[in-house]
Amino acid sequence: MSMALARGRSLQSLPTVLGLLGIVAAAGGLVLGGPVWLGLVGVVLGGLYLSGTVVLAVVLGQIALIAVDAPSLLSLVLVEGGLFLALLSVAVETPDSRVAGNLVALVVPLLGGLAWLSLGRLNLDPFRAGSALLVGIAIVGYLLHRYLLLELDIVTEDAASDREFL
Amino acid sequence: MRVTRRFWLTLTAIGSLIVGGGLLDAPLLVVGAVGLAGWLLAMQFAFVRGVSRLKDELTVSQSLDRSRIRTDAETNYTLEASVNAAGDHLPLSIEAQIPLAARMEAGPTPDVDLGASMQSSSVTLPLTWETVGNYTVPGATVTVSDGTGLFTQSFTTGPGPEITVESPSVGPIHVGQSGKRLLRGVGEHDARGRTGGLSAEEIRKYVPGDALKYVDWKATARLDEAHVRNYEAESNRSVVLVLDHRQTLGDGAPGETKLEHLKAVAAAFQQRAEATRDPLGYVTIDDAGVTESRVPVARAEVYRSCQHRISDLDTETETPPTATTTATHTGTMTGMVNPAANTQSPIEATLLAYRSAAGSKRHLPDQPLYNGLQAAPQEVRSADLLVICTDDSNPNELRNTVGLARRNATEVVVFITPSVAFDTDLLTDLDTAYERYRAFDQFRRELNEIDSVTAYEVGSPDQISAILSGSPANTDQRGSV
Numbered sequence: 119m120s121m122a123l124a125r126g127r128s129l130q131s132l133p134t135v136l137g138l139l140g141i142v143a144a145a146g147g148l149v150l151g152g153p154v155w156l157g158l159v160g161v162v163l164g165g166l167y168l169s170g171t172v173v174l175a176v177v178l179g180q181i182a183l184i185a186v187d188a189p190s191l192l193s194l195v196l197v198e199g200g201l202f203l204a205l206l207s208v209a210v211e212t213p214d215s216r217v218a219g220n221l222v223a224l225v226v227p228l229l230g231g232l233a234w235l236s237l238g239r240l241n242l243d244p245f246r247a248g249s250a251l252l253v254g255i256a257i258v259g260y261l262l263h264r265y266l267l268l269e270l271d272i273v274t275e276d277a278a279s280d281r282e283f284l
Numbered sequence: 285m286r287v288t289r290r291f292w293l294t295l296t297a298i299g300s301l302i303v304g305g306g307l308l309d310a311p312l313l314v315v316g317a318v319g320l321a322g323w324l325l326a327m328q329f330a331f332v333r334g335v336s337r338l339k340d341e342l343t344v345s346q347s348l349d350r351s352r353i354r355t356d357a358e359t360n361y362t363l364e365a366s367v368n369a370a371g372d373h374l375p376l377s378i379e380a381q382i383p384l385a386a387r388m389e390a391g392p393t394p395d396v397d398l399g400a401s402m403q404s405s406s407v408t409l410p411l412t413w414e415t416v417g418n419y420t421v422p423g424a425t426v427t428v429s430d431g432t433g434l435f436t437q438s439f440t441t442g443p444g445p446e447i448t449v450e451s452p453s454v455g456p457i458h459v460g461q462s463g464k465r466l467l468r469g470v471g472e473h474d475a476r477g478r479t480g481g482l483s484a485e486e487i488r489k490y491v492p493g494d495a496l497k498y499v500d501w502k503a504t505a506r507l508d509e510a511h512v513r514n515y516e517a518e519s520n521r522s523v524v525l526v527l528d529h530r531q532t533l534g535d536g537a538p539g540e541t542k543l544e545h546l547k548a549v550a551a552a553f554q555q556r557a558e559a560t561r562d563p564l565g566y567v568t569i570d571d572a573g574v575t576e577s578r579v580p581v582a583r584a585e586v587y588r589s590c591q592h593r594i595s596d597l598d599t600e601t602e603t604p605p606t607a608t609t610t611a612t613h614t615g616t617m618t619g620m621v622n623p624a625a626n627t628q629s630p631i632e633a634t635l636l637a638y639r640s641a642a643g644s645k646r647h648l649p650d651q652p653l654y655n656g657l658q659a660a661p662q663e664v665r666s667a668d669l670l671v672i673c674t675d676d677s678n679p680n681e682l683r684n685t686v687g688l689a690r691r692n693a694t695e696v697v698v699f700i701t702p703s704v705a706f707d708t709d710l711l712t713d714l715d716t717a718y719e720r721y722r723a724f725d726q727f728r729r730e731l732n733e734i735d736s737v738t739a740y741e742v743g744s745p746d747q748i749s750a751i752l753s754g755s756p757a758n759t760d761q762r763g764s765v
């Protein structure tokens with residue numbers, strides 16, 4: 119499966135269809151709220167998604183979204199929801215699809231909503247708020263790494279295994 | 285957990301979105317970055333969970349079709365992996381580590397890949413073991429990757445099977461005297477009250493403070509005065525193997541040379557000493573002198589060292605690291621006494637042979653076996669049992685060596701390979717062969733008559749029988765038929 123991800127996606131798998139639907143929705147949202155040339159961005163998004171670089175597609179979609187002047191709620195929902203579906207499609211492709219899919223469906227909207235609230239309603243500095251959230255996520259990621267070492271009983275006294283992660 | 289390039293790429297994208305959001309004052313970019321970071325975290329959590337589950341569900345087994353093998357023989361090694369999971373699992377690869385002593389033939393590598401939907405897989409390949417010893421196949425390394433290519437995790441399974449690699453055997457060996465085979469196993473020896481425990485040393489009068497349990501009641505009754513019996517703790521008897529591996533020991537058919545026969549005898553002594561925990565030492569000597577020596581010690585590593593040394597012995601001249609005899613603090617001595625480098629005139633050499641000044645060591649020209657034993661540490665020469673394994677190509681030297689050994693050691697056992705029994709054209713002239721054997725046997729008897737010296741002949745049973753069939757008695761029988 120990882121090979122499939124590395125080399126591109128099969129159009130016949132259900133998660134890929136789901137992801138492509140998300141990309142089409144995101145492209146539609148961009149065209150709906152912004153200039154027509156953003157349709158080209160949608161094509162690029164589809165290409166990036168099909169080539170297996172979902173993260174780059176999401177990044178490009180976010181950048182394209184700020185090119186839209188005062189996006190309407192509909193276009194915002196379409197773009198963000200579409201990009202979320204693209205990320206979700208990757209999660210449900212993993213062997214433990216149920217857990218990974220549920221986690222992504224829970225964590226991504228939760229953290230995204232938290233970020234949106236803190237930035238939009240509380241008028242926090244985007245850089246500081248983003249950095250703070252990122253640091254928090256990094257700490258949780260490191261704890262997960264340590265937990266796995268304990269679980270596998272391969273904890274060493276040297277910091278070599280830590281360096282592998284960070 | 286090891287992260288991949290894809291992970292770093294994702295992290296860079298997240299960082300870029302945050303920086304861009306800060307610079308352009310665009311909260312949407314930061315929202316996207318946080319969403320992506322959340323996705324990364326969710327994927328990591330799913331991976332950690334998947335690996336934890338896989339650890340319980342995965343069974344990796346390594347096996348060898350034999351647990352005991354001779355060098356250069358082949359075994360089949362099997363690496364098998366199975367996952368007892370109802371659905372898909374994280375893709376994994378298992379790589380085995382083959383011990384350095386084993387050689388792998390060209391072909392499949394010892395690794396197994398299990399895709400997400402594969403439940404089991406195995407690989408079998410032949411291994412050739414080249415070095416004598418006990419080996420354990422190390423645990424296999426399992427590498428698990430996640431479906432998205434963001435993370436990998438490696439861990440090692442428990443150790444694999446054990447195998448004992450032994451030196452090749454030369455087949456049945458004749459060890460005996462005057463053509464008669466030795467009944468007792470090679471390496472066995474009489475206890476002679478020196479196999480450990482306590483032995484009574486003397487009876488003496490009781491003095492206050494002596495423990496009651498040491499009172500000898502019979503002696504007390506007989507002498508009408510309290511007497512105690514003194515005991516002394518005995519030590520095991522030290523055994524030193526003197527192994528000759530000069531060029532002449534290479535005589536004989538390939539694989540059945542004099543040296544191969546003597547190596548089997550020496551190996552029997554090594555095994556016996558290890559079984560009874562007797563201190564074991566050895567001296568190996570080739571044409572250039574002492575190639576290796578070790579003072580007798582009852583330690584596992586010495587038994588292993590001796591076993592490997594016996595196995596590695598060949599008749600090629602070894603080049604010692606130093607030109608003079610040296611001793612290290614570990615008790616190992618490697619050096620050379622090189623009579624070939626003698627620059628003395630013939631008359632000097634003759635005089636040297638008769639020199640026997642008190643306290644000085646006498647080196648005899650062209651007698652490396654004698655000189656080697658002479659140069660060996662005192663602990664080696666004064667062993668309780670000195671076992672000399674050599675041939676009869678230089679009787680004078682052997683006579684001198686046995687004399688020297690007898691003067692120092694408590695008991696001397698000599699194993700001699702008669703050169704006549706290793707002549708490849710032996711059967712062409714049985715009468716001559718028999719005469720040569722008789723001369724050898726006379727020499728062996730001469731050594732055997734020395735007090736505390738036992739001399740045995742070592743050879744192939746078939747060859748010895750063939751030689752003995754050339755005796756006059758057998759010849760007469762053949763003539764009368």
